[in-house]
Amino acid sequence: MNVIKLNRQRKESITGWFFIFPSLIGFLLFTLLPVLLSLLLSFTNWNFLSGIGSIQFTGLDNYIRMWDDSRFLASLRNNALFTLAVVPSVMLLSLLAALALNKGSYLKSPIRLMIFMPYISSIVAISIVWGILLNPSQGPINAFLRSVGIADPPGWLASSAWALPAVILITVWINIGYNMIIYLAGLQGIPQDLYEASSIDGAGTFRQFMNVTLPMLSSTTFFVMITTIINSFQVFALVFIMTQGGPGTATTVITFYIYQVAFSFYDMGYASAMAWVLFAAILFITWIQWQRQQRWAHN
Numbered sequence: 001m002n003v004i005k006l007n008r009q010r011k012e013s014i015t016g017w018f019f020i021f022p023s024l025i026g027f028l029l030f031t032l033l034p035v036l037l038s039l040l041l042s043f044t045n046w047n048f049l050s051g052i053g054s055i056q057f058t059g060l061d062n063y064i065r066m067w068d069d070s071r072f073l074a075s076l077r078n079n080a081l082f083t084l085a086v087v088p089s090v091m092l093l094s095l096l097a098a099l100a101l102n103k104g105s106y107l108k109s110p111i112r113l114m115i116f117m118p119y120i121s122s123i124v125a126i127s128i129v130w131g132i133l134l135n136p137s138q139g140p141i142n143a144f145l146r147s148v149g150i151a152d153p154p155g156w157l158a159s160s161a162w163a164l165p166a167v168i169l170i171t172v173w174i175n176i177g178y179n180m181i182i183y184l185a186g187l188q189g190i191p192q193d194l195y196e197a198s199s200i201d202g203a204g205t206f207r208q209f210m211n212v213t214l215p216m217l218s219s220t221t222f223f224v225m226i227t228t229i230i231n232s233f234q235v236f237a238l239v240f241i242m243t244q245g246g247p248g249t250a251t252t253v254i255t256f257y258i259y260q261v262a263f264s265f266y267d268m269g270y271a272s273a274m275a276w277v278l279f280a281a282i283l284f285i286t287w288i289q290w291q292r293q294q295r296w297a298h299n
Contacts, residue, residue, distance in 0.1 A: 042273035047266045062273035072274065074249040075257040082168060082253060083232040089172045090179055090228050091221065097176060098183035099213075112184075116177035123174075127241035130170050131157065157243055160250040167238055167251055175231070179224045186220030187213070222293045226286055233282050254278050 042062055046055045066072045097115055101108055118126065133141050134156040145153035154162040194212045203211065214221075236255040239245060245252035245260070252260075254274065262271035 038272040038275060041269050042276050044269040046268045048268050049266050058269065062270045063277070065270065066274055066277065071249055071252065071257060072254075075252045075254045078164060078249070078251065079233060079235075079253045081164065082171075082235065083229060085165075085168045086171050086175075086232045087225065087228045089168075090175045091224055093172065093176050094179035094224065095183050095217075095221075097180040098187055101180070102184060102187045112180070115180055118174045119177040123237040124241060126170070126174065127238055130166075131242050134166055158247065160247045163243055163247060163250045167235075167242065170238060170242075171232070171235060175228065179228065182220060182224055183217065186217045190216045222289070226289055229285060229289070230282055233278065 041055075043057060043059060044055050045058045045061070101112055133139050136142055136153070136155040136158050139156075142153040142156075156162050156166045190213065194216070195208055198208050198212055234255055235253055236259065239251050239253055239256045240259070243251040245256050255278070258271050258274050258278070261267050261274065
């Protein structure tokens, strides 16, 4: 019997490997191998238009060089401002929207769909539409601002002072829907007995929110925070389509600068080094949050 059971387990194991083999090969060839090659390239100087024979080993030069690169430092600063603005805004607005929909009883499904639509819409279409809306001279937003008495409305994407805030606002608007759904799932998973017990103890709506809702949503909040931080460091499409990193370096973020260095300046070694610095930054921030999560998240 043991031999038959062992043969059956071996056959099931072989069948399982057979089904995942195509995906495994795809992962190895198109994900893991390029990642490892990019690590090797980060220690080289290579213009890929010159062919593989032009690769020159430079050690840590690329990693040292970036800290004297004003455009890289500007992109790092922009990314930090972007993350500090987007993460709390998305978390707060998503939670408020989820609370409102969880309590409301009318038109919940249509409103939820309207809030969620930007997240599943084409980022290219969103960028084009918002570019038209934010046109400083002919856009409807500035036309409205002039109609209410603002003689000199912001230049938005054409202004170095307003371009990054505009991209931040659009990013927040896009991401509210997805995180709202996550919070809704968390809210619906809170036992109603806790609210009934706190109500018997005399707790009002605010105290129930602070003492029941927020603690029970701590794991959901942790997930939303981590994913939003990671996504904020990977913002690219909005910047690429709407501003091309401008005006100047006003909206140049790390991912866009990596793209520029790799595919406009053809410096693959330097671009790979910056990509690994970005990876290390995301990994470090995630690790810090994971350590802190064990103290405040309710499991």
